[in-house]
Amino acid sequence: MAARSGKITKDFVFEKASAFFASVVLFLAVLLFAVLLRESIPALRKFGASFLVTGTWDPVLERFGALPFLFGTLVSSFLALLIAVPLSVGAAIFINEFAPPWLKAPVSLLAELLAAIPSVIYGLWGIFVLVPILRDGLMKPLTKYLGWIPLFKGPVYGPSMLAAGVLLAIMIIPFILSVSREVLATIPQRQKEAVLSLGGTRWEMIRIVIGQHCIPGIFGATVLGLGRALGETMAVTMVIGNRPEIFASLFQQGYSMAAVIANEFAEAGGLQLSSLVLIGLLLMLLTLVVNFAAKGMLSKMVARASRGI
Amino acid sequence: MENVFEIHDLSSWFGENQVLKKIRMDIARYSVTSVMGPSGCGKSTFIRCLNRMHDMTPGFRLSGQILLDGVDIHSEQIDPVYLRRRVGMVFQQPNPFPRMSVFENVAVGLKLNGKAHSRADIAERVERSLVMAALWNEVKDHLDQPGISLSGGQQQRLCIARALAVEPEVLLMDEPCSALDPASTAKIEELIEDLSEKYTIAVVTHNMQQAARISDQVAFFLMGELIEMDKSGKIFTNPSDKRTEQYITGRFG
Numbered sequence A: 001m002a003a004r005s006g007k008i009t010k011d012f013v014f015e016k017a018s019a020f021f022a023s024v025v026l027f028l029a030v031l032l033f034a035v036l037l038r039e040s041i042p043a044l045r046k047f048g049a050s051f052l053v054t055g056t057w058d059p060v061l062e063r064f065g066a067l068p069f070l071f072g073t074l075v076s077s078f079l080a081l082l083i084a085v086p087l088s089v090g091a092a093i094f095i096n097e098f099a100p101p102w103l104k105a106p107v108s109l110l111a112e113l114l115a116a117i118p119s120v121i122y123g124l125w126g127i128f129v130l131v132p133i134l135r136d137g138l139m140k141p142l143t144k145y146l147g148w149i150p151l152f153k154g155p156v157y158g159p160s161m162l163a164a165g166v167l168l169a170i171m172i173i174p175f176i177l178s179v180s181r182e183v184l185a186t187i188p189q190r191q192k193e194a195v196l197s198l199g200g201t202r203w204e205m206i207r208i209v210i211g212q213h214c215i216p217g218i219f220g221a222t223v224l225g226l227g228r229a230l231g232e233t234m235a236v237t238m239v240i241g242n243r244p245e246i247f248a249s250l251f252q253q254g255y256s257m258a259a260v261i262a263n264e265f266a267e268a269g270g271l272q273l274s275s276l277v278l279i280g281l282l283l284m285l286l287t288l289v290v291n292f293a294a295k296g297m298l299s300k301m302v303a304r305a306s307r308g309i
Numbered sequence B: 001m002e003n004v005f006e007i008h009d010l011s012s013w014f015g016e017n018q019v020l021k022k023i024r025m026d027i028a029r030y031s032v033t034s035v036m037g038p039s040g041c042g043k044s045t046f047i048r049c050l051n052r053m054h055d056m057t058p059g060f061r062l063s064g065q066i067l068l069d070g071v072d073i074h075s076e077q078i079d080p081v082y083l084r085r086r087v088g089m090v091f092q093q094p095n096p097f098p099r100m101s102v103f104e105n106v107a108v109g110l111k112l113n114g115k116a117h118s119r120a121d122i123a124e125r126v127e128r129s130l131v132m133a134a135l136w137n138e139v140k141d142h143l144d145q146p147g148i149s150l151s152g153g154q155q156q157r158l159c160i161a162r163a164l165a166v167e168p169e170v171l172l173m174d175e176p177c178s179a180l181d182p183a184s185t186a187k188i189e190e191l192i193e194d195l196s197e198k199y200t201i202a203v204v205t206h207n208m209q210q211a212a213r214i215s216d217q218v219a220f221f222l223m224g225e226l227i228e229m230d231k232s233g234k235i236f237t238n239p240s241d242k243r244t245e246q247y248i249t250g251r252f253g
Helices: A002-052 A067-098 A101-116 A119-146 A161-185 A189-197 A202-213 A215-231 A234-239 A257-267 A270-306 B043-049 B080-086 B102-114 B119-132 B152-165 B182-195 B208-214 B232-237 B242-248
Strands: B003-014 B017-028 B032-036 B060-068 B087-090 B170-174 B200-205 B217-222 B225-231
Touching: A002 A270, A067 A101, A067 A161, A067 A202, A067 A215, A067 A257, A067 A270, A101 A161, A119 A161, A119 A234, A161 A215, A161 A234, A161 A270, A189 A202, A189 B087, A189 B152, A202 A215, A202 B102, A215 A270, A234 A257, A257 A270, B003 B043, B003 B200, B017 B043, B017 B060, B017 B200, B017 B225, B032 B043, B032 B208, B043 B170, B043 B200, B080 B087, B087 B152, B102 B119, B102 B152, B119 B152, B152 B170, B152 B182, B182 B200, B182 B208, B200 B208, B208 B232, B217 B232, B217 B242, B225 B232, B225 B242, B232 B242
Parallel strands: B032 B200, B032 B217, B087 B170, B170 B200
Antiparallel strands: B003 B017, B003 B060, B217 B225
8 A cells, every 4th residue: 555655645646746837838838928028118119000010120310120031030931941842842742752762761761861951051051162162053043034033133232132032942842742742641552552553643643633632731831831930930041132122122131020129139229139139029929829829720630631521 | 175274283372371272264255254152262362363353462372374365474574564464354342532523533543653654545445434434424424523422333333444444364253243133133143244244254253143134154153162063054954063952942042
């Protein structure tokens, strides 16, 4: 009896201890949110909702608006998705369905290693390799011949929205790729066989079963990639140009929410500091919403897969 | 009677593991052939060789010949994609496409390989296939409902209709009733009899009564070997091989 009650006590302690650790995590999240909210109150009081639609960022006149940063974050992230999603899904299809077994492991390992590279390294590589290549190989010719299209308007500097989008794309490929591979792996074998048995080619098999099973999952993977792209700071700061203005051209410089915080936080005070914190709060809410949406979509898909449909 | 399939010394392996041993078999046109035997005897593996379903299984290989109308199905003349249009298949678990309606499920095969059929033509073929699969009367008023909203037995007949829509010559059925209740099973068995007027059918089953009810001829497989193949009347009343007798009297399997 003594031994048994001893065991119960140990279980009791273990349960309470783990509950304590879990609540610490929750408490930290609430604390983070509370501090951001408190510090941003002066800016909220002063600018209110107009903070979201104001395009000025002027520390001298103390007029601050988040629009250029919101614009830069959203445009660079969507540009990244535009590039990364087709590449990642295509690579996932190749690795899962076509690659010979000896090639699968090295390719997927290398792709996943991309996720382990620190973002400042991406930034350096962006400055010294990617930006010159994009500038001389893509932006200059496009401006020369298609400069009348607003998207490709010059002048060309190098650091730009395009550079940030491309660099972000490379950075989020491993995430979209690995989730896409998991999604593809949930396709029931008997569905693939159904297409083959009707005289479908391998390509038709993939096209049909992806349409039948994977669209919500791939959408979830995309949103997850978006969540990562929105918050990425260092690499974007290094290649986006850091100019708080809005241009239609992808070749012009921009600024992102994370970048402005990183650049100005150390020397800011007063209303500027409060405005930066408000931008941080907005960014946190944005990424939270996006990540919850992605999780929701993916878990829905996993539930469907476990029911075998 | 003319043979659709002639199989000569078919052996096959998954990796090192030999699953079929020198199978010789003829399958006559417009007949129903049952392939029965205990689990793991190679009956499913065998039937899936006939439409080259193993092509993409890593480590699978085979030797011997499978002639379809006298032509080796592994010869260069035969594209597996077209082979599978001539030799359709119905699976153990009903596997309709979950996001397609009843109509789309039957029509899907008609849209493969860039084949363009007119809308009216597709509608006509879908109806004809559903009628042949004895499902038309049950679904004609809700063709746009999802295929997976049907009952299990209806789903399996939907899959049969889907296979029939591409107008195969042969229909392979891999334990088509094992996931169904007795009433649905009876319907499918009846359907198999009707279809045998126009199609050559090979059915894998581990249910001896079913084999006796539906087939013209029965093949008994044991551990990868074809032990005996004969008219269904003969094999269940007077089998030539002792092992067949042991199986049908319930001594093993």
